[in-house]
Amino acid sequence: MSKVKSSNLGYPRIGEKREWKKALEQFWAGNVEKDVFLKQIEEIRLQHLEKQADKGIDLIPVGDFSLYDHVLDTAVMFGLVPRRFEYTEGPISIETYFDIARGTKEAVASTMTKWFNTNYHYIVPELGEREPVLVENRPLHFYKEAKEKLNINGKPVILGPITFVKLSKGYKEDEFKALVEKFIPLYTTILRELQNEGAEWVQIDEPILSTTISKEDVALFNDVYETLHAAAPELKIILQTYFDSVDHYEEIVSLPVQGIGLDFIHDGGENIASLKKHGFPADKVLAAGVIDGRNIWRANLDEHLLTLNEIEEVVSKDRLIVQPSSSLLHVPVTVESEEEIDQVLKGALSFADEKLNEIALLTKGLKEGKESLQEDIKVSIEAIKVLNQSTFRNNKAVQEAIQQLHTYKAERQSTFKDRQIAQEEAFKLPLFPTTTIGSFPQTQEVRKQRLKWRKGELTNEAYENYIQAEIKKWIEIQEEIGLDVLVHGEFERTDMVEYFGEKLDGFQFTKFGWVQSYGSRCVKPPLIYGDVAYQQAMTVQETVYAQSLTEKPVKGMLTGPITILNWSFVRNDISRYDVANQIALALQKEVEALEKNGIRMIQVDEPAIREGLPLKEAKTEEYLKAAVYAFKLATSSVQDSTQIHTHMCYSEFEKIIDAIKALDADVISIETSRSHGELIHAFEENTYNQGIGLGVYDIHSPRVPKLEELTRNINRALQVLDPKLFWINPDCGLKTRGITETVEALKVMVESAEKTRETLLKETVR
Numbered sequence: 001m002s003k004v005k006s007s008n009l010g011y012p013r014i015g016e017k018r019e020w021k022k023a024l025e026q027f028w029a030g031n032v033e034k035d036v037f038l039k040q041i042e043e044i045r046l047q048h049l050e051k052q053a054d055k056g057i058d059l060i061p062v063g064d065f066s067l068y069d070h071v072l073d074t075a076v077m078f079g080l081v082p083r084r085f086e087y088t089e090g091p092i093s094i095e096t097y098f099d100i101a102r103g104t105k106e107a108v109a110s111t112m113t114k115w116f117n118t119n120y121h122y123i124v125p126e127l128g129e130r131e132p133v134l135v136e137n138r139p140l141h142f143y144k145e146a147k148e149k150l151n152i153n154g155k156p157v158i159l160g161p162i163t164f165v166k167l168s169k170g171y172k173e174d175e176f177k178a179l180v181e182k183f184i185p186l187y188t189t190i191l192r193e194l195q196n197e198g199a200e201w202v203q204i205d206e207p208i209l210s211t212t213i214s215k216e217d218v219a220l221f222n223d224v225y226e227t228l229h230a231a232a233p234e235l236k237i238i239l240q241t242y243f244d245s246v247d248h249y250e251e252i253v254s255l256p257v258q259g260i261g262l263d264f265i266h267d268g269g270e271n272i273a274s275l276k277k278h279g280f281p282a283d284k285v286l287a288a289g290v291i292d293g294r295n296i297w298r299a300n301l302d303e304h305l306l307t308l309n310e311i312e313e314v315v316s317k318d319r320l321i322v323q324p325s326s327s328l329l330h331v332p333v334t335v336e337s338e339e340e341i342d343q344v345l346k347g348a349l350s351f352a353d354e355k356l357n358e359i360a361l362l363t364k365g366l367k368e369g370k371e372s373l374q375e376d377i378k379v380s381i382e383a384i385k386v387l388n389q390s391t392f393r394n395n396k397a398v399q400e401a402i403q404q405l406h407t408y409k410a411e412r413q414s415t416f417k418d419r420q421i422a423q424e425e426a427f428k429l430p431l432f433p434t435t436t437i438g439s440f441p442q443t444q445e446v447r448k449q450r451l452k453w454r455k456g457e458l459t460n461e462a463y464e465n466y467i468q469a470e471i472k473k474w475i476e477i478q479e480e481i482g483l484d485v486l487v488h489g490e491f492e493r494t495d496m497v498e499y500f501g502e503k504l505d506g507f508q509f510t511k512f513g514w515v516q517s518y519g520s521r522c523v524k525p526p527l528i529y530g531d532v533a534y535q536q537a538m539t540v541q542e543t544v545y546a547q548s549l550t551e552k553p554v555k556g557m558l559t560g561p562i563t564i565l566n567w568s569f570v571r572n573d574i575s576r577y578d579v580a581n582q583i584a585l586a587l588q589k590e591v592e593a594l595e596k597n598g599i600r601m602i603q604v605d606e607p608a609i610r611e612g613l614p615l616k617e618a619k620t621e622e623y624l625k626a627a628v629y630a631f632k633l634a635t636s637s638v639q640d641s642t643q644i645h646t647h648m649c650y651s652e653f654e655k656i657i658d659a660i661k662a663l664d665a666d667v668i669s670i671e672t673s674r675s676h677g678e679l680i681h682a683f684e685e686n687t688y689n690q691g692i693g694l695g696v697y698d699i700h701s702p703r704v705p706k707l708e709e710l711t712r713n714i715n716r717a718l719q720v721l722d723p724k725l726f727w728i729n730p731d732c733g734l735k736t737r738g739i740t741e742t743v744e745a746l747k748v749m750v751e752s753a754e755k756t757r758e759t760l761l762k763e764t765v766r
């Protein structure tokens, strides 16, 4: 009898109906007492463990559950409370924990950033202010809880020391190794205590191993894990990687641990190739991530069993663990809640709970042979086939258009220089044109009206009238402020992806398909499940209406193909890039419709290009090339005199500056206010010779900027950028801001543009 086991790496925290989120927010609002809140949370946590046990998972993760974020949990476990929060020593209260994440009146929150290439954000630990100490053995606590309350012998999940320090800030590169070493005694204590308590397995996450790392880092892994193993020799450590392949395969699988966790889904086929080529150490367990932890499609059990059989040729069954490719944190909880989705699609979906069923089935299939799974295999194949053969996935026109693309260049008719002349002629804009990024405040009232309309309490006509009135109001406000290029304000949109998804073919929206984005904030990514096709104009009505009210140009506003792609769950039966091009082709039609209706400036937002970058440097080129192509496909068919804008909101541009140039947008606006200096520096080294607006003030706070500040920012930018190409704008959309502060800030911005024009004029006269 083989001993193949099933396992999970992490379970979604939020609950089937976002119970977790609601509990947190009620507590933050002061509506429930702390002990009641903690009781609610405990119930959710235990229920999740029970659910996994019921599904027959052998190694159930404990300690992966969090009140906010697992990186913050780790930092707090080591007493790393930034000095600006009140704390001296001893246990850290949940109030302090939340303060670090959310900030207080006196102290700003720690920053957050994206967890690898996901849309999950973690709180960046701040090292350097305090010596790390083990305040509480958190994994031990949750290990004991599961054992005592549910009789579950859980598998504690711990964020490994090397990844933890890599993700932290507050140190210099040459201090890295010494810092990691400081944490080792703390980790050894954690592991020793777990061993003494009877834990058998522990999962140490080191996803940094799936990025491009150096030889020195690999050596460090060896030292660190040698020590950890020696400290708790009875405990079986699974060194867990995910989200991509591991580069130094032979070294990694030889590390002194008892198990290696590899991702066989998002590795581009490299892990399995390495496994076949180099084999696998006979004294280790392979935790094989064969079910996609990042996407929501039902697994073809036949194919997955085949993969496992291939693996089995190298690693015998008694040393195999079947598991998802990563934590299930990144997928919604259960398909069962989705009552309104068409059966054809629903049958082909698999969220966290269904994925665990798949894990259990595959484990059974491996143990008892394929025959034991005959029926389940049939069902899975059939469900996928039905969707693949449905009309949703067989739009001939779209598929032919995609096939034709290999000969399609997607270039503007003329060079930027020539277009510039045509556009100057067409728009006659002043030096340093002022504009905004697209959205204006989405007030309570706007959201209320939309909700009423969605519920059918407001007729289409009444809703449209309401939106028009908002547009009119804001065109007048913008005229009065004196902006040069206006926008309609995006009042009709809840979300920049959802709005387009609802109007295009091929998208499905779920009711409860939430995933955690940061803290209690969840997002509900659309499912791109079919061929994406244009149905009818999506933005023409609002934009044309806005344009009819003013002599000044109004920019049309679209969301770019890569952003729509990266913020959705994407079908996996065709290449992601084909999906991106399908979206791009649909957007191209919208761009043309806008142009035909007299809209001559069109902005295609791509805030998500950067975050979609593959983890491996070797794979970035292909991705960026595809991203640039999709953008150009959407935007390049317009006349010379039509001005294409784009917008991105992040500031590490060095990595992708060449791709940004290659987009060939006439004007790009980018966020900089929070790191102005750095960005300017980037442009000293890389010239940019097309229209560009560096965000001159930060929209992430309600504060109205001072004139001198803005003028200073502008002047600094002008040291590295051509004044003739420079635009003045805030750094992102104003959707989340209040009306008064927005108007005031924009007035200051327009004034600063005027000041800069005057100064420049004086200088040239002199």
Ligand code: GLN
Pocket (backbone or CB within 6 Å): 437, 438, 439, 490, 496, 557, 605, 607, 647, 648, 649, 732, 733, 734, 735
């Ligand atoms: N046009 C969008 C807006 O102004 C851009 C949003 C974004 O960059 N995320 O809201």
Ligand code: ZN
Pocket (backbone or CB within 6 Å): 437, 607, 647, 648, 649, 671, 731, 732, 733
């Ligand atoms: Zn932005």
